[in-house]
Structures are given as structure tokens and as C-alpha cells.
Amino acid sequence: xxxxxxxxxxxxxxxxxxxxxxxxxxxxxxxxxxxxxxxxxxxxxxxxxxxxxxxxxxxxxxxxxxxxxxxxxxxxxxxxxxxxxxxxxxxxxxxxxxxxxxxxxxxxxxxxxxxxxxxxxxxxxxxxxxxxxxxxxxxxxxxxxxxxxxxxxxxxxxxxxxxxxxxxxxxxxxxxxxxxxxxxxxxxxxxxxxxxxxxxxxxxxxxxxxxxxxxxxxxxxxxxxxxxxxxxxxxxxxxxxxxxxxxxxxxxxxxxxxxxxxxxxxxxxxxxxxxx
Amino acid sequence: xxxxxxxxxxxxxxxxxxxxxxxxxxxxxxxxxxxxxxxxxxxxxxxxxxxxxxxxxxxxxxxxxxxxxxxxxxxxxxxxxxxxxxxxxxxxxxxxxxxxxxxxx
Numbered sequence: 001x002x003x004x005x006x007x008x009x010x011x012x013x014x015x016x017x018x019x020x021x022x023x024x025x026x027x028x029x030x031x032x033x034x035x036x037x038x039x040x041x042x043x044x045x046x047x048x049x050x051x052x053x054x055x056x057x058x059x060x061x062x063x064x065x066x067x068x069x070x071x072x073x074x075x076x077x078x079x080x081x082x083x084x085x086x087x088x089x090x091x092x093x094x095x096x097x098x099x100x101x102x103x104x105x106x107x108x109x110x111x112x113x114x115x116x117x118x119x120x121x122x123x124x125x126x127x128x129x130x131x132x133x134x135x136x137x138x139x140x141x142x143x144x145x146x147x148x149x150x151x152x153x154x155x156x157x158x159x160x161x162x163x164x165x166x167x168x169x170x171x172x173x174x175x176x177x178x179x180x181x182x183x184x185x186x187x188x189x190x191x192x193x194x195x196x197x198x199x200x201x202x203x204x205x206x207x208x209x210x211x212x213x214x215x216x217x218x219x220x221x222x223x224x225x226x227x228x229x230x231x232x233x234x235x236x237x238x239x240x241x242x243x244x245x246x247x248x249x250x251x252x253x254x255x256x257x258x259x260x261x262x263x264x265x266x267x268x269x270x271x272x273x274x275x276x
Numbered sequence: 277x278x279x280x281x282x283x284x285x286x287x288x289x290x291x292x293x294x295x296x297x298x299x300x301x302x303x304x305x306x307x308x309x310x311x312x313x314x315x316x317x318x319x320x321x322x323x324x325x326x327x328x329x330x331x332x333x334x335x336x337x338x339x340x341x342x343x344x345x346x347x348x349x350x351x352x353x354x355x356x357x358x359x360x361x362x363x364x365x366x367x368x369x370x371x372x373x374x375x376x377x378x379x380x381x
Contacts, residue, residue: 014346015356015381029379059343064297065286083300085350153343155282195342195356197279200363201374231277237342265377267360 002100002177005047006276007185007251008040009215009244010130012056013268014084017129021089029265036261036272037133043259043274044134049184051097051144052135053174055246056126056188057152059084068154069116071166073108074123074147075101082122091137094123097144100177104146107173113166115148123147130188130272152189152240157227163242164223167249174250187247193268194235201267207233208262208269211241216257216275219248237268251275281341289339292323296344299351309351330354332362357381 016033024030061082063069076096081088108115127147135142148170151157158166167185174183191211194202211234214222223245230239248255259274286293295318298304308315316324326334330352335345342359349359361371372378 019380029377059346060293060297060341061300061343061347065290065293065341083302085299085305085347086353087302153281153341154286155280195360196336196363199278200360201371228277231280236277236280265380266357266375 002174002179002181002183004171004174004250005049005182005184006043006274007187007247007255008134008272008274009187009247010040010272011190011268011270012126012129012188013270014125014129015266016133016270017089017125020132032263033261033265033270034133036263039259039261040134040272040274044184047182047184049143049182051100051146051181051183052131052186053146053148053170053183053250054127054131054186054188055148055150055243056186057240057243058124058126058149060153061124062121063149065154068151069118069149070151070158071113072116072118072149073101073105074118074121074149075105076119076121079145079147080122081128082124084124088122089128091128091132092140094128095141095144097146099179100174100181101146103177104170104173107176108166108169111169111172113169118149126188130186133272148246150243150246152243155227157239157242159227160225160230160242160245161223163245164219164249167246167251170246171250185247185250187244189240189243190234190238191241191262191269191271192234192238195237195267197236199235202235203264203267203269204233205262205264205269208264208271212257212260212262212271212273215244215248215273216255219245223249248275279336285339286341287339289341291319292326292335292338292340293344295319295323295327296340296347299347305351332359333365336363355381
């Protein structure tokens with residue numbers, strides 16, 4: 001049977017990909033970020049998951065507001081890299097796990113989570129900006145991904161409680177898959193940032209650190225908050241951290257955080273944490 | 277809570293957002309960079325003005341999604357800190373003074 005071996009929470013800021021692609025590993029402005037991901041990369045190398053289940057959002061790259069899904073699951077064997085306005089990143093296409101995806105789709109709908117399904121859709125930085133920091137892409141990816149795209153950019157967003165419940169349903173879905181697979185959950189987004197409006201440039205490190213504690217010890221409390229609470233505390237765009245709740249919901253209630261890094265250089269607080 | 281991208285804002289900005297989103301397609305982007313007026317034919321004159329001037333704040337107020345604006349910014353080689361500075365009514369230099377690591381961009 002498939003087994004969830006742990007989880008990762010991570011920011012998905014596009015400049016993380018920019019720093020990686022431009023080789024800024026030793027640049028003093030970026031070194032604290034790269035160092036924070038080194039421990040995540042070694043955890044993945046040691047645990048060797050077959051599949052990373054990614055909860056992330058598309059940034060109006062592949063999906064558009066003519067039909068914007070709330071929860072959409074990818075069921076392809078392969079996903080191209082999206083062109084976000086300056087050509088796709090030069091990394092290999094992502095390898096999917098279609099059979100696992102199809103099983104999860106059926107299991108979620110059976111559990112009354114009526115998700116959308118997509119195939120053959122390119123994936124954007126929401127997934128691969130953190131991915132290249134933790135998984136080698138050369139000569140090819142060491143494993144497969146299953147992408148879950150979540151609407152966090154057009155209100156109304158799914159409730160935090162719904163995200164947490166979806167995570168629990170995902171645990172049942174994944175752990176009922178008959179093949180022996182090791183799966184790690186990844187929840188992306190945040191932490192505090194606001195890109196637009198009167199509060200453009202807003203951050204709150206105190207809230208970010210509280211969130212990083214609560215996601216480990218008391219995710220129910222986060223799940224009980226409203227989207228408005230998340231926007232007030234972490235900025236309009238910072239509310240996307242509800243995607244960490246999907247990851248956390250899929251882990252054992254007593255999962256513990258074994259690594260954390262926090263770096264706030266510019267407009268978005270960049271955090272990464274590992275749970276097992 | 278202001279500037280929330282809700283369904284009202286999305287409806288208001290749909291035409292402009294569709295144009296901005298279209299810049300993810302290499303052919304449409306090439307047309308825009310080489311013959312912008314041709315590429316912007318489907319927009320209103322008011323919208324064309326905003327795009328010509330790269331007036332980020334005006335586009336935002338008109339209903340553009342930040343994530344669609346990013347497509348125009350990438351096509352024109354503009355960074356996110358430059359856009360955020362514009363939303364704040366600051367120059368890039370002023371905005372960078374408020375940041376912990378101004379070189380991280």
C-alpha cells in the first residue's frame with residue numbers, strides 16, 4: 001500500500017526560481033535561502049519518496065478566469081513547464097503518476113470532494129520554484145509529482161477548514177492505493193505578503209512565526225480561522241498559506257516539525273519546513 | 277480589506293486580464309512586442325493607454341489581477357519590486373529602502 005512519509009511546507013515565490021536559475025547559491029543576498037533548503041534536499045534524498053503530492057496554485061498562467069477551478073487535480077503522466085511571459089524555465093517536463101492520480105480522483109469524489117480534473121496542462125512556478133530547490137532536475141527528476149491546483153487568487157477562496165478536511169481525505173485516498181509507494185505531501189505558498197493596493201509590501205514576521213508553530217502543534221486552530229483572518233494577518237496574497245493546511249491535514253495529527261527556515265529579503269517571507 | 281480580487285473585480289477586469297494572460301503565448305507576445313497597437317486591438321482606448329504607459333496602478337484599479345500583470349511585466353522585463361513600488365506610489369529606490377535585503381531581486 002502507498003504510504004505518506006511526511007510533508008513539506010514551502011513558499012513558492014517566483015524569485016526563488018530566478019535565484020536558482022541564475023546560480024545565486026553563494027550570493028550573500030541569497031545564501032540564507034539556499035542553506036535553508038539544503039536540509040530539505042537531504043531529507044528527500046535520504047527518504048527517497050516516489051511521489052511528491054503538490055498543493056499549489058496556478059497564477060493565471062495555465063488557468064484563466066473564464067473558468068477558474070477551486071480544486072483541480074492533474075491526472076497526466078507528464079506536465080510541461082508553463083510559459084509565464086518570458087518563456088518556460090529550462091528544466092525537464094515534470095513526470096506525473098497517472099494511475100495514482102486517477103485513484104485519488106475517484107477516492108476524493110467518493111468522499112464528496114467534487115474536484116475538477118485536468119490533463120496535459122503546463123504547470124507554473126507555484127510548483128517548480130520550490131521544487132528545484134529540493135529535487136535535482138538533472139539528468140532527470142528522481143521521482144514523480146501529483147499536482148493539486150487550488151484557487152487562492154480569485155475570491156471566494158475555499159475555506160481553511162475545507163482545505164484541512166481535504167487533506168484528511170487525501171490521506172485516505174493515498175493510503176488506499178494498492179501499490180507500495182512512498183509519498184511526501186507538499187503544501188506551498190506564503191508566508192506574509194501583499195503585492196497590491198494600499199498595503200503593497202506588507203509583511204508580519206510575528207504572525208509568520210506564529211503560523212509556523214500552529215501548523216505543527218495546532219492546525220485545527222488555523223483551520224477554524226476565516227480567509228479574512230488570514231488576509232488581515234498575512235496580507236491579501238498571504239492568505240494562500242491555506243494550502244499548507246491541505247498538506248498538514250494529510251499528515252498524522254502528531255507529526256512533528258524537524259526543520260524550519262525563514263527568510264524575508266524583499267516582498268514575500270520565504271519559509272520552508274519539514275514534518276514527519 | 278481593500279483590493280481583494282473578487283468576482284466583481286474579475287468581471288470588470290476580464291477583457292484586460294484576458295489580454296494580459298494572452299502574453300503567455302509566444303506568438304501573441306511577439307506580436308505585442310513588435311506591433312503593440314495591433315496586439316491591443318481588442319482593448320478599449322482607456323485600457324490601451326494604461327498598457328502603453330505600463331501604468332501598473334491604473335491597470336490594478338481597473339480590475340487587472342496582479343498575476344496577469346506579472347505576465348506583462350515579464351514580457352517587458354519589469355521586476356515585481358518595480359510593480360510593488362508603483363502600487364505604493366514610490367520610486368523603486370524609495371521602496372528598496374524599506375526592504376531588508378534590497379539586492380535580493
